[in-house]
Amino acid sequence: MNAKQAAGYRAAELVQDGMVVGLGTGSTAYYAIEKIGERVAQGLQIRAIATSNASEELALKYGIPLIPASEVERLDIAIDGADEVDPEMALIKGGGGALLREKLVAINSDRFIVIADSGKMVPQLGQFKLPIELVPFCYEWTLGQLKRNYDVQFEMRTRDGELYVTDNGNYIVDAAFGKIPSPAQLSHELKMMTGVVDHGLFVDIADTVIVGYEDGRTEMIEKKH
Numbered sequence: 001m002n003a004k005q006a007a008g009y010r011a012a013e014l015v016q017d018g019m020v021v022g023l024g025t026g027s028t029a030y031y032a033i034e035k036i037g038e039r040v041a042q043g044l045q046i047r048a049i050a051t052s053n054a055s056e057e058l059a060l061k062y063g064i065p066l067i068p069a070s071e072v073e074r075l076d077i078a079i080d081g082a083d084e085v086d087p088e089m090a091l092i093k094g095g096g097g098a099l100l101r102e103k104l105v106a107i108n109s110d111r112f113i114v115i116a117d118s119g120k121m122v123p124q125l126g127q128f129k130l131p132i133e134l135v136p137f138c139y140e141w142t143l144g145q146l147k148r149n150y151d152v153q154f155e156m157r158t159r160d161g162e163l164y165v166t167d168n169g170n171y172i173v174d175a176a177f178g179k180i181p182s183p184a185q186l187s188h189e190l191k192m193m194t195g196v197v198d199h200g201l202f203v204d205i206a207d208t209v210i211v212g213y214e215d216g217r218t219e220m221i222e223k224k225h
């Protein structure tokens, strides 16, 4: 068992009968979905909401019943990966481009569980480039404003030589901050910018972090209140 698998499987064990479950996106979330699928095949009764088209496909493959978000007011639990996790449990997410749906699902869940291999645990956020989702209309102007506001490298995300388009029809720019001394402040500043849809900083959202290690061990860290 590898580190991502260990974290994903441990989180999947926290899902209980009757829950509405948010399914994250990425290679760690994959393992949680796989294990939840196994449990559903054994009789676990849940309903789920996927955070991306890719996770939706995976859920369907594993026979996990999906519902539209409009069917519920809140989720009981959401399980998702992260690109970086700091000691305060602030996160950078969005490496896989699903940050907007992931954040919507996370903030509307009673318990947001982050699953991460130990390499994702960092003393300070920012080495991983921060994904920022932009409205395509006039995105060059938004990008220009970002460049004027922050003296860091910005790179529009591409796929197959074209601008990468999210499941929501938006673009992503990746910002190489290097160090983010105040994730809360940067999160607020970016949210205030017209043309920015959202960004990959998740501050004060995670309730639990499950860290997976290469030897298959896991560690569960709860938010300090």
Ligand SMILES: O=C(CO)[C@H](O)[C@H](O)COP(=O)(O)O
Binding pocket: 024, 025, 026, 027, 028, 029, 080, 081, 082, 083, 092, 093, 094, 095, 096, 097, 098, 099, 102
């Ligand atoms: O935020 C995400 C997708 O938008 C992922 O959760 C994040 O990129 C971690 O991915 P992985 O588990 O593959 O390392």
